[in-house]
Amino acid sequence: MSVIDGQVTPxxxxxxxxxxxxxxxxRHPSRLTTPLLHGAPVSWDEALDYVASRIRSYEPDEVAVFGGGGLTNEKAYLLGKFARVALKTSQIDYNGRFCMSSAAAAGNKAFGLDRGLPFPLTDLRTADTILLAGSNPAETMPPFLRHLEGARLIVIDPRRTPTAERATLHLQPAPGTDLALALGLLHTAVIEGVIDKEYVSERTSGFDDAWRVAAQWWPEHTERVTGVSAADQRAAVHMLAGRSYILTGRGTEQHATGTDNVSAWINLALALGLPGRTGSGYGCLTGQGNGQGGREHGQKADQLPGYRKLDDPAARKHIMEVWGVDWLPGPGRSAYELLDADDLKAMLVFGSNPVVSAPRASGVADRLKALDLLVVADFVMSETAAMADVVFPVTQWAEEDGTMTNLEGRIIRRRKALDPPAGVRSDLELINGLASRLGAVGFSTEPRVVFDELRRASKGGPSDYSGITYERLESEQLHWPVPSVDHPGTPRLFLDRFAHADGLARFIPVDHRGPAEPPDDEFPLQATTGRVLQHYQSGAQTRLIGELMKAVPEMYVEMHPDTASRAGLASGESAQVVSRRGTVTAVVRCVPSMRADAVFLPFHFPGDGRANLLTNPALDPTSRMPEFKVCAVRLERVCDES
Amino acid sequence: MRRVVIVGYGMAGARLADELRRRDQDISITIIGAEPHAAYNRVLLSTVVAGTMTPGSTRLHDEKWAADHNIDLHLSHEVVSIDRSSRTVTVEDTRGAFVRSDSTEGPRVSLPYDALVLATGSTPWVPPAEGLVEDGKLAAGVVAFRTLDDCAEIEAKAHKGAPVVVLGGGLLGIEAARGLAGRGCLVTVVHPVGHLMERQLDPGAGGVLARTLGQLGIEFRLNALAAKYLPGDGLILDDGTHVPAELVVVSAGVRAETSLAVEAGLEVDRGIVVDDALRTSDPRIHAIGDCAQHPGTVSGLVQPAWDQAAVLADRLTGANPASRYRGTSVVTRLKARDVDLAALGDVHTEVDCPDSEVLCFQEPSRGRYAKLVLRDDRVAGAIVIGAPDAAATITQLYDRGIPAPTDRLALLLGRALPAEAASPADLPSSAVICRCNTVSKGQIVSAWRAGAETVPQLAEATRATTGCGGCKDAVCGLLDWLGASQPASA
Known part of the structure; x- marks a missing residue:
């Protein structure tokens, strides 16, 4: 894609x-172009001095950093280093925790390594069948569908999404029952005789333990829990036997059992013999621009660059040498736990809008308000920036150099096409300005210099970038790991062995537990949240664009026509959706394909329209992913007398 | 430390041990199991008979399970008596003597308990036909369909072309018959009632089921009782006719195994009577699974046993002392290849019943039958044969208490199929053609009038087709329609 005079050409x-x-x-008129201190325009120096002086008055662990999966690799890397070296805080995490963490945890458990797609995206074009578990790329990533054109699609989604409409087979489980369905499909694959026994015995371990759980999920039992017919389960496993891919998305991952959900899908893929072979596999579809790279280089609470573990002594030693320090903090708290913490004094937010995007959003807003210092770096006045003590105006995509790592683990150069407006600086310059005021050195403002340091830091780690240079990226397609400058990269992982020490993939025995908040008499419906095509994430950017707002102007709630009429509502009316945590006002849209016991809300809207006022911050015990995808609600009419 | 002793290592006993250990790492758990092997999933026996699953695949636990979970497990042992006053059970080693009798008395030990749980299950009921039972055991060539050992015996004798009689046309009998027919046996089901699965089905549904199974090669003798068994030859029925059989599979129902409870003086009716806390008439003794009789439960199914195990574990570990078992709503689901059958709730309501809405659909030639009983807008009962989507949906409505859709017919039709693609001419001008770029038919028509006559030109003008590419056919269809119906602008 190219940009000429602000015009995009694909x-x-x-x-x-x-x-x-x-x-x-x-060049939007709402673009931030000057730092703001308590709402008033100030110079960069004044804003930086203020923030640095405030930070100096706190204990290190009273200061938290909240990053974003849209940041370039260079920014994500330098942000992690900034937190641990300049702030000396353990309290850093990022919004990718709300996005990729469950898939990442499950991938690490099963394969010993997490890379969204361990094969090139274009491999999908050779597939006979592709199963999408909780993914709606027809709205979230439309160009991706071009890679799926040759395959039969199995789409697993409680809603009949535009993606499901294209499916050969659409399985519509009740919200929060994905894990039961995956167990049922594994069971069905066994009794239908389509599992690959030779692969299971030669390339995996732990099948027997996983089977003993799945053995209790015969198709008819699974049907009763999920609502997916036994016949459809049989049809699905027969479609999957062969050149197939199983891909997971947020629909199955954003649960308090998200890691186990993904483990169950991977177990199915392993039983069918899909991963680690050309022409078949398992992968997860990343959600943000740099969803993959953003989780590799140290803005995660428990992680160091190169996808190293922060509690691994060898990894700590290596990184301390690269950074020239003799101390590092230990692992800190996860994203929601940071946003819900009552012992923090300050938070620095980069490329994220948690007031809209975090679960139980009103509670999060209260916590942020109670901070002594909230600093936000963004290029538009997001809802979180609007609350901040200090706002820094930073560059956006066409105005900066750097790299991103896409969903297939391929490193992509981002090239600067335009100069930013006057007054706008890059995040690297912001980090440098704060670090130098805090007496820390080693924070370059040059993306290339930062990248070269990232290469050294990642060397020898699981996601090894040491062989990648900006020059090579001019002409080569490089998938990590790239351990040396003459290494061709690794488009396909696991062809010979998986990344565990014994080279085997692991079945993980997991069982269905169901949603953290089951429906009851008071809150009889289940709400699920997601994206629409026209908006991105919290909507802070896309809500500024007239054409997108014309298409999808306001918060709405989708429901079955019967559900609406039983609540005394009609299409086009305003409704209140109420959970134990809050109330959302939204316009009713009647959709006959919805389950009668479920409603859907997009999460892109601010204020009273924030879907995340409703969502349940029950966290996955491993990934610390909140349960965005299911909570109990009821519908009410908006009172007329108010 | 509390000592829980579980009598019976079947699906209920095994589940209870799992649930207890999940809640409490320390509680002392002892299991006494009569069979020589680890607990297995009885529900899967029909798939073993059908040959789609091996006996080993049905194991609920592996050999290391007891040691790994610090559970004192005694296989091939039976509890022969309960001393309620001293709170002990007497356990006998029955190794090598699987069927208990006075002559095979092995070493006995006494085990103390704080809580005793009877999970002794049920035993097959054998119809009183002459010759089926010899010396207190099933005669040669007669097998119950109840245990893994039974399955092994059935498998050994169920050759292709072998005539086999299944005694009993209930759920399990039909699953066995279907599995045996799939193995190539010549199967005849002998059933004492006029239609199959009479507990769950009405006569119409029973007829459709028999017809479908008949097409799979299974024969039926309804309203018929076995009178006499002739080993190696077959059965004489009560009407004097002869049915050939090299193997007779008995699946005529089960009786709760209550002998231990009766001897101990506990209250026993059809099963061991329990309350919502799963207590017997002695509050230190509990019963779960097939041997228990709870007012809200039909026995013979696994779901009640699992639900009871969870409640009892809550109570015995103190994880939730207020936990109560309120019964399990039953959904009967036949597990038989090529036959999709679900039955739930009250299915015997007549079509003209004034306080219910009853919907019926019958298409016997294609093996389809549906009956739906609605009360107060909710599903009160249903039989669905040959319509898997409808069965799954109706079961969800029933289990979750969701009001039925106002369009009742759609319920019986199952999956809402995508509407036929409308022709371009019929679409309203506001219809969105390219979803990725929110381009309507009206915008495409305007662009065409302004001179965009090819897909690339339309893409240039409107961005249609530049996203996922999925609307390309629709855009081409619009272009064809525009070209055919109106003169292009020049």
Whole structure:
């Protein structure tokens, strides 16, 4: 894609409406172009001095950093280093915790390594069948569908989404029952005789333990829990036997059992013999621009660059040598736990809008309000920035150099196409400005210099970038790991062995537990949240674009027509959706394909329309992922007398 | 430390041990199991008979399970008596003597308990036909369909072309018959009632089921009782006719195994009577699973046993002392290849019943039958044969108490199929053609009038087709329609 005078021209892959209009943000009148201190324009020096002086008055662990999966690798890397070296805090995490963490944890458990797709995206074009578990790329990533054109699709989603409409087989489980369905499919695969016994015995371990759980999920039992017919389960496993891919998305991952959910899908893939072979596999579809790279280089609470573990003594030693320090903090708290912490004094937010995107959003807003210092770096006045003591105006995509790592683990150069408006600086400059005021050195403002340091830091780690240079990226497609400059990269992982010491993939025995908050008489419906095509994440960017707002102007709630009429509501009316945590006001949309016991809310809208006022912050014990995808609600009419 | 002793290592006993250990790492757990092997999943026996699963795959626990979970497990042992006053049970080693009798008395030990749980299950009921039972055991060539050992015996004798009689046309009998027919046996089901699965089905549904199974090669003798068994030859029925059989599989129902409870003086009716706390008439003794009789439960199914195990574990570990078992709503689901059958709730309501809505659909030639009983807008009962989507949906409505859709017919049809693609001419101008870029038919028509006559030109003008590419056919269809119906602008 190229940008000329702010006009976007797509590359060969295609663009949706968000991409076509992305250029409008570059020169949007709402663009932030000056630092703000308590709402008043100030100079960069004044803002930086203020923030640094406040930070100096706190204990290190009273200061938290909240990053974003949209940041470049260079920014994500330097942010992690900044937290641990300049702030000396353990309290750093990022919004990718709300996105990729369950898939990452399950991938590490099963394969010993997490890379969204351990094969090139274009391999999907050779597939006979692709199963999408909780993914709606027809709205979230439309150009991706071009890679699926040759395959039969099995789509697993409680809603009949635009993606499900294209499916050969749409399985519609009740919200929060994905794990039961995956167990049922594993069971069905065994009794239908389509599992790959030779692969299971030669390339995996732990099948027997996983089977003993799945043995209790015969198709008819699974049908009763999930609502997916036994016949459809049989049809699905027969479609999957062969050149197939199983791909997971947020729908199955954003649960308090998200890691186990993904483990169950991987177990199915392993039983069918899919991963680690050309022409079949398992992968997860990343959600943000740099969803993959953002989780590799140290803005996660428990992680160091190169996808190293923060509690691994060898990893700590290596990174301390690269950084020239003799101390590092230990692992800190996860994203929601930071946003809900009552012992913090300050938080620095980069590329994220948690007031809209975090679960139980009103509680999060209260916590942020109670902070002594909230600092936000963004290029638009997001709802979180609007609360901040200090706002720094930073560059956006077309104005900066750097790298991103896409869902297939391929490193992509981002090239600067435009100069930013006057007054705008890059996040690297912001980090440098704060670090130098805090007496820390080693925070370059040059992306290339930062990248070269990232290469050294990642050397020998699972995601090894040491062989990647900006020059090589001019002409080569490099998938990590790239352990030396003459290494061709690794488009396909696991072909010979998986990344565990014994080279085997692991079945993980997991069982269905169901949603953390089951429906009851008071809250009889289940709400699920997600994206629409025209908006991105918290909507802070896309809500500024007229064309997108014209298409999807306001918060709505989808429900079955019977559900609406039983609540005394009609299409186009305003309704209140109420959970134990809050109330959302939304316009009713009647959708006959909805389950009668479920409603759907997009999460892109602010204020009273924040879907996350409702969502349940029950966290996955491993990934610390909140349960965005299911909570108990009821519908009410909006009172007339008010 | 509390000592829990579980009598019976079947699905209920095994589940209870798992549930106890999940809640409490320390509680002392002892299990006495009569069979020589680890607990297995009885529900899967029909798949073993059908040959789609091996006996080993049905194991609930592996050999290391007891040691790994610090559980004192005694296989091939039976409890022969309960001393309620001293709170002990007497356990006998029956190794090598599987069927208990006075002559095979092995070494006996006494085990103390704080809580005793009877999970002794049920035993097959054998119809009183002459010759089926010899010396207190099933005669040669007669097998119950109840245990893994039974399955092994059935498998050994169920050759292709072998005539086999299944005694009993209930759920398990039909699953066995279907599995045996799949193995190539010549199966005849002998059933004492006029239609199959009479507990769950009405006569119409029973007829459709028999017809479907008949097409799979199974024969039926309804309203018929076995009178006499002739080993190696077959059965004489009560009407004097002869049915050939090299193997007779008995699946005529079960009786709760209550002998231990009766001897101990506990209250026993059809099963061991328990309350919502799963207590017997002695509050230190509990019963779960097939041997227990709870007012809200039909026995013979696994779901009640699992639900009871969870409640009892809550109570015995103190994890939730207020936990109560309130019964399990039953959904009967036949597990038989090529036959999709679900039955739930009250299915015997007549079509003209004034306080219910009853919907019926019958298509016997294609093996389809549906009956739906609605009360107060909710599913009160249903039989669904040959319509898997409808069965799954109706079961969800029933289990979750969701009001039925106002369009009742759609319920019986099952999956809402995508509407036929409308022709371009019929679409309203506001219809969105390219979802990725929110491009309507009206915008495409305007662009065409302004001179965009090819897909690339339309893409240039409107961005349609530049996202996922999925609307390309629709855009081409619009272009064809525009070209055919109106003169292009020039």
């Amino acid at each position: 590359g060969p892959g295609g663009l949706c409406q968000k991409g076509w209009t992305a250029g409008e943000l570059l």
